[in-house]
Amino acid sequence: MKHTYHPLLPDVTRILARQPAPNFADGLTTATHLGKPDYDLALQQYNTYIEKLRGLNLEVTVLDADADFPDGHFVEDPVIVYGDMAFLCRSGANARRKEPQSLVSHLHGLRVIPLQDETAFIDGGDVLFCADRVLVGISERSNLAGATALHRALQTVKADIRLDCVSFSGVLHLKSGLTEIAPSVMLHDPALKTDYALDWAEVIELPSAEGYGADVMPVNDTIFISTGFPTVRQVAEKYYQNIIELNMSEFQKMDGALTCLSLRY
Numbered sequence: 001m002k003h004t005y006h007p008l009l010p011d012v013t014r015i016l017a018r019q020p021a022p023n024f025a026d027g028l029t030t031a032t033h034l035g036k037p038d039y040d041l042a043l044q045q046y047n048t049y050i051e052k053l054r055g056l057n058l059e060v061t062v063l064d065a066d067a068d069f070p071d072g073h074f075v076e077d078p079v080i081v082y083g084d085m086a087f088l089c090r091s092g093a094n095a096r097r098k099e100p101q102s103l104v105s106h107l108h109g110l111r112v113i114p115l116q117d118e119t120a121f122i123d124g125g126d127v128l129f130c131a132d133r134v135l136v137g138i139s140e141r142s143n144l145a146g147a148t149a150l151h152r153a154l155q156t157v158k159a160d161i162r163l164d165c166v167s168f169s170g171v172l173h174l175k176s177g178l179t180e181i182a183p184s185v186m187l188h189d190p191a192l193k194t195d196y197a198l199d200w201a202e203v204i205e206l207p208s209a210e211g212y213g214a215d216v217m218p219v220n221d222t223i224f225i226s227t228g229f230p231t232v233r234q235v236a237e238k239y240y241q242n243i244i245e246l247n248m249s250e251f252q253k254m255d256g257a258l259t260c261l262s263l264r265y
């Protein structure tokens, strides 16, 4: 199947995910104003997410929950997969530093490159693969040394890959507030503040009340969007025939969104 909208990325054939643990509400969050998440409802939402991915004929692996990692179901943060390469991150958040190692034995067939520079840190949630470049958010979770180490690792797959650093504030991860829904068409949550020039793209400013909807997840010719964001839905309909809309309320309470819950490669 052709990867229609994100040419820099190979087609997705495999999904790696991990079930949320019963203590997932002990994870890190800045969204305490949304209240405490409900585990049963979170599991329901999670199972629907996985079921929809399985429906796309992908090889889907779901690891058992691990109570040592209350944020461990956000598997997109500890590892970045590109081509045959899996880059092991080192989060700016101490509490998440052991997650990459816990996934290594599940990265079958991938060349694992650990981040070795001890001054470097990076979370996969800050890494956005666009049609012609990779954006790395410089944040509390990711720094320039982390971006540089990732760039070197990506170059082992594609020597001329372009990587731009995007200093931002206002949201946790870059992808919390900025994703690319179609080549050079970006969805932007106005809560994310940056001086980075997005003049190479068409930027769709979401209304503030729809900011959370900015995290959309393209999987080959399908787009996953969160329920309750009409502007996002309208844009998705312009570019995709296959739209999967999911309620993510319990993960939103833990600063998580669609992309955080899986590794897609």
Ligand code: GLY
Binding pocket: 027, 028, 029, 071, 074, 077, 093, 096, 172, 254, 255, 256
């Ligand atoms: N709860 C997601 C994170 O803070 O990393």
